[in-house]
Amino acid sequence: MKSSIRLKAESSKQKGLGGSLVPRAGLSVASPRASAQTPTQLRAFHFYPCRSVVMMICLLLSIEAQSQVITLDSVLTIIDKQNPMLQEYDNKVKALNTYAEGAKSWMAPMVGAGTFMTPYPNQMLMDERDKGAWMFSVEQDIPNPSKLNANKNYLASKASVEIQNRSTQFNQLRSEAKAMYYQWLVAEQKLIILRENEQIMELMLKLARIRYPYNQGSLGNIYKAEGRLSEVQNMILMTDGDIEESSFRLKSLMNVPVQTKIMIDTTTQIKFEPNQIIYDTAALTAQRSDIKQIDKTIEVMRLNQQLQRYQARPDFKIRFDHMQPIGKMPTQFTAMAMVSIPIAPWSSKMYKTEVKGMQYDIEAMKKGRQAILIETRGMLAGMASQLARMKQQLENYDTKIIPALKKNYQTLMLAYEENREQLPIVIDSWEALNMAQMEYIEKNQDYLNMIVSYEKELER
Numbered sequence: 028m029k030s031s032i033r034l035k036a037e038s039s040k041q042k043g044l045g046g047s048l049v050p051r052a053g054l055s056v057a058s059p060r061a062s063a064q065t066p067t068q069l070r071a072f073h074f075y076p077c078r079s080v081v082m083m084i085c086l087l088l089s090i091e092a093q094s095q096v097i098t099l100d101s102v103l104t105i106i107d108k109q110n111p112m113l114q115e116y117d118n119k120v121k122a123l124n125t126y127a128e129g130a131k132s133w134m135a136p137m138v139g140a141g142t143f144m145t146p147y148p149n150q151m152l153m154d155e156r157d158k159g160a161w162m163f164s165v166e167q168d169i170p171n172p173s174k175l176n177a178n179k180n181y182l183a184s185k186a187s188v189e190i191q192n193r194s195t196q197f198n199q200l201r202s203e204a205k206a207m208y209y210q211w212l213v214a215e216q217k218l219i220i221l222r223e224n225e226q227i228m229e230l231m232l233k234l235a236r237i238r239y240p241y242n243q244g245s246l247g248n249i250y251k252a253e254g255r256l257s258e259v260q261n262m263i264l265m266t267d268g269d270i271e272e273s274s275f276r277l278k279s280l281m282n283v284p285v286q287t288k289i290m291i292d293t294t295t296q297i298k299f300e301p302n303q304i305i306y307d308t309a310a311l312t313a314q315r316s317d318i319k320q321i322d323k324t325i326e327v328m329r330l331n332q333q334l335q336r337y338q339a340r341p342d343f344k345i346r347f348d349h350m351q352p353i354g355k356m357p358t359q360f361t362a363m364a365m366v367s368i369p370i371a372p373w374s375s376k377m378y379k380t381e382v383k384g385m386q387y388d389i390e391a392m393k394k395g396r397q398a399i400l401i402e403t404r405g406m407l408a409g410m411a412s413q414l415a416r417m418k419q420q421l422e423n424y425d426t427k428i429i430p431a432l433k434k435n436y437q438t439l440m441l442a443y444e445e446n447r448e449q450l451p452i453v454i455d456s457w458e459a460l461n462m463a464q465m466e467y468i469e470k471n472q473d474y475l476n477m478i479v480s481y482e483k484e485l486e487r
Contacts, residue, residue, distance in 0.1 A: 098292045099208050102277060106200050109282040113200070116193035123186040130179035137166040143350050158354035169343040177334040184330050187323045194316035194486075202483040204280050209475040211273035211291050214266050217468045221263045224461055228256040231457075234443070235450055248450040255454060259461075299418070299478050301411040302485060308400055315403070315486055321396045325389050332385045338378035342367045403484055410481045417474045424467040432460040 107113065145159030152158060232252040239249060278287060304310045312318045348361040369375060436456040442448035 096290045102204050105281040116189055119189045120186045127183040130182050131175040134168045139164040155354040156356045160350040160352040163349045166346045171340045171342050174337045177337045181330040181334050184327045191316045191320035191323055198486045202479050205479045207273045207276050213472045214269045215293050218266050220464050225259045321392055325392050328385050328389050332382050335378045335381045339369050407484055414477055429463050432463050436460045
């Protein structure tokens with residue numbers, strides 16, 4: 028009789044709580060898994076100045092150790108400035124520009140000294156001039172100016188190819204950074220849902236333990252709630268691991284110390300609108316760095332063709348020899364000017380075949396460029412269509428599926444609180460809601476990854 032009176036009193040207390048779930052979790056009675064609690068003791072409040080100073084210092088240190096919130100634009104800016112892979116291309120560009128500065132240099136002059144028409148020892152000399160002379164020579168090659176200019180233009184154009192290579196590499200790193208940033212953002216959203224689910228399961232477990240001694244629930248319900256609670260806690264651990272992985276990968280892309288604490292901006296809003304640039308070949312060409320790299324490479328090969336054509340132009344050489352006689356003879360000199368004849372059949376074949384072969388390479392790159400544009404347009408159109416469908420699916424989850432399952436869970440939970448429903452039914456409704464929420468998170472992650480792929484193709 029006493030137990031029935033206590034049960035009625037408890038149910039009347041529950042009804043008087045106004046339907047709030049969290050306050051009811053504070054109810055506690057003896058249960059097979061409840062641990063003994065020591066009564067709370069009142070203690071006097073004492074003020075310790077030294078301890079207060081220490082606590083203040085610890086508080087200041089904890090504030091300094093807080094993670095730095097960093098936006099996506101800041102991440103991309105830091106990567107552009109500090110990533111070693113991009114700095115490698117910067118140095119390559121500087122090297123090629125430096126090479127181009129010396130492209131118009133001449134060959135070094137040649138200086139020589141020796142004897143001229145000197146007889147061997149023990150030879151009979153018929154005249155004073157038979158003694159020969161000392162000879163001093165100076166020789167200088169004079170390249171054709173048109174060849175020097177063509178070579179300079181050729182070397183200078185190679186730097187533009189490396190600039191586009193850098194842009195292509197930065198596009199890869201930017202896409203990877205966006206993927207990691209969005210993965211972290213989705214993980215934070217998932218963590219919020221999991222924390223709420225953890226509180227829900229803790230509440231269910233407390234209610235099940237409260238009702239078990241009064242034969243209003245089974246021991247199996249308690250074990251089932253404990254199992255679901257442990258599953259949620261495991262998912263929280265996995266999500267924390269995903270966040271740590273994203274953090275480390277972002278810091279490696281930004282080339283910052285591993286111990287640096289960073290935090291993403293959780294208020295980031297990702298908006299997507301299809302770009303009409305995919306239907307404009309000229310605009311798409313100007314947007315993509317790999318297409319511009321092909322154009323720059325074609326330009327380099329054309330300049331190299333021009334350089335090879337200039338091989339048909341002659342080069343020059345001058346030479347001056349001075350003879351100082353050993354005997355009593357007048358001093359003498361020789362001055363010569365020489366010119367090459369590159370149009371000779373046995374020498375012209377080399378640069379003619381180079382020019383012809385490069386033209387075939389240029390035509391091949393043009394076809395490859397055209398193929399890339401056609402493939403990119405089709406890929407972007409398909410991605411835009413798929414993104415529109417994925418966005419509609421997410422809206423359905425957000426406005427229809429999850430709200431309906433949440434109302435179903437809330438209805439069953441209210442019935443369970445009023446002893447009109449069993450805990451397994453409530454857990455099943457929670458599992459349906461939880462599964463829908465996790466599917467929404469996964470589809471949102473796929474949606475963001477698709478946006479990253481779309482922007483990677485457009486390089487924006």
